[in-house]
Amino acid sequence: MKTLLIIGIGAGHPEHITVQAARALARVDVFFLMDKGEHKGKLNALRREILERHATPGSYRLVEVLQPQRPLGSDYRASVDTLNAHKQAVFERLLDDEVADGECAGVLVWGDPSLYDSTLRIVEAIAADGGRALRYEVFPGVTSIQALTAAHRITLNSIAGAVQITTGRRLAAGMPDGVDTVVVMLDAHDGFKALIGQDLDIYWGAYVGTADEVLLSGRLDDLAEVIAQARQDARRRHGWIMDSYLLRRRT
Template sequence: MPKTIKIIGIGAGDPDHLTIQAVKALSQVDVVFLMDKGPAKEKLNALRKKICARHMGERAYRFVDAANPEREREGDYLAAVADLNARKQAVFERLIAAELRDGECGAFLVWGDPSLYDSTIRLVEAIAASGRHDLDWDVIPGITSVQALTARHRTTLNAIGRAVTITPGRRLAERFPDGVDSVVVMLDAENAFRRLREDDVDIYWGAYVGTPDEILIAGKLDDVAGEIERVRAEARAAHGWIMDSYLLRRPTVADKTSD
């Protein structure tokens, strides 16, 4: 019998973010794979275990832990990511081979949605394509950090009839792209919003959204940029890590005429 892997999006931090589809998928899981990212991020796996306890009930299942490889911080970024993913794929393949029996179902519980800035889909796809395992796999979508952020700020992602750009912080330009009035920035380690050279821009920033540690700040970028930078540094120092994102939006003609 083939082994089965389910890649399940679990939302941005609130256990109630799980969809009914995700809960149904968990009911089929025998093994939950947990990637250990060190003591500073142990809350991430603690939440995964809380989700399993809430939604998997009394059925028998087990956790399997493995150390998550770390990315080389020096040198070429894309080369470092390729090296990291190669090492993560080797770990995933070892877990599937050694810890998952024929006919069993294993799961990787992915923060947010597995399609957005996460490597799990690519790695499992490569393992399945290798032909070394009799493997079925599926992806269960989750609530993204972008959805959670805009919901908590009670705002919309896009202006009427306008496009949205989603970018990592290192790719944030000094100006909005042509035809775009909304930019979502993720994976920003360097406060990239500081280099945006636009007047009259609103920012909706959130860290640890959906968790008890949630922090939200919104306002005109020029007014709150310093506060966000300070609060962000304090949060990182207090927790040892930070998971944040933000929406940058400039007013459109429709916004101005509706006042």
Template sequence: MTRRLALVGLGPGDPELVTAQAARVLNEVAYFLVADKTGQHPGTADLIAMREAICERHVTGEWRLVHVPDPERDRADPVDYATAVRDWHEARAQVYEQALLDNPGDAAVLVWGDPALYDSAIRLADRIVERGRVEVAVEVVPGVSSVQLLAARHRLVLNAIGGPITITTGRRLLEDAADGDNLVVMLDGALTCRRLPEPWTWRIWWGANLGSSDEQLVAGRLDEVADAIWSRRAEVKQGRGWVMDTYLLRRR
């Protein structure tokens, strides 16, 4: 019997940013699957608590979380990065598959932000379908992304008039900045923008833990505010145990 597997974008943490569609789907499934990283990173228990707060706000009946231990990912810089990520995705597919086998009924995966932007939930669901051990119909529910909230908080239009925008990662920033003038950067724990040549030619709009109670925002000329951003980022991580940040770079 085919079951429903909904990948629900929750937005970046604020219960008020959950869409009406997402709230409806949360009320239609039997349980919620949530990645549990507390075994390797105790500070991430806060991320589970924030998901619980969203469920308490939007689910009108009884609800339950199924904690899925998240396989540890090798954070070193491997020679073959793509293969390392695929191996991690395969390990995640196996533990989520087992959770579905152990828990009958329709389920939702609680996705931070939006499932379509730098998140592995859709690939995870596709791999579960390919493996064929549990029959599911996959549904994707979009959510507000941190990129959208970053633009709103700084009152920005992400693209210049008639111009392109590149969404990239810290890993690729130095390469992409050689040809791009307008870049959104995600997954950059090293704040790679500090290594850009001629930093005075760039302006940055940065945000961390957007949508949470300790949200942080900094904007200015890159050479003037980069150190302040790095310090602010460290303070947030120390206080919370985790930090999620993104930023827009625009050549002046």
């Protein structure tokens, strides 16, 4: 029997690791590090720092592989399904070739494994296949939503108000009815601009919890172009961007 631990490591700060996650890290014999390319080298550097702080020195090995890229196309769902199939093939190879029977492997997941991450779906599919003796455990982490609201010193919800978590792609349809607060996790095209004039506040953050953190907040109508420019500048400077934002109806 092989064991796989899916460990949430928080939104970017090395101290986001929970005590439970730290204990899980100490159990692992081999860690799988998914490399997203040279522009995102800081991500794996942070993973390595977390392991140096919390894993048992000399007791584990690292296997680093290049993460498959999502194919381009107009059908977003189909491209994600294709990406996950490629990731599943990578995971299956790693489990077969890099983990001995009785050993424990670990995967470090940004934020929390349950939120906008497909690792759980992929591992579920591998376990359901029945071709491997595999057990897996999941350890929650601090989400980018929690890191964002803490950085801005705000609550996630208004009193008795509903919250919706969505993407920039869906935000183009407008602010949902009956919802006071919307959190946007994936927005490559400044979807918040579609809501200018709707009397909203925005709380935006990039690289939250890291040394590169950038925060902006205020009335959306006043900040939409400022945030759009900040996103461009950050992407140009780092080669990539990891950001999220919260929109709330003004009272």
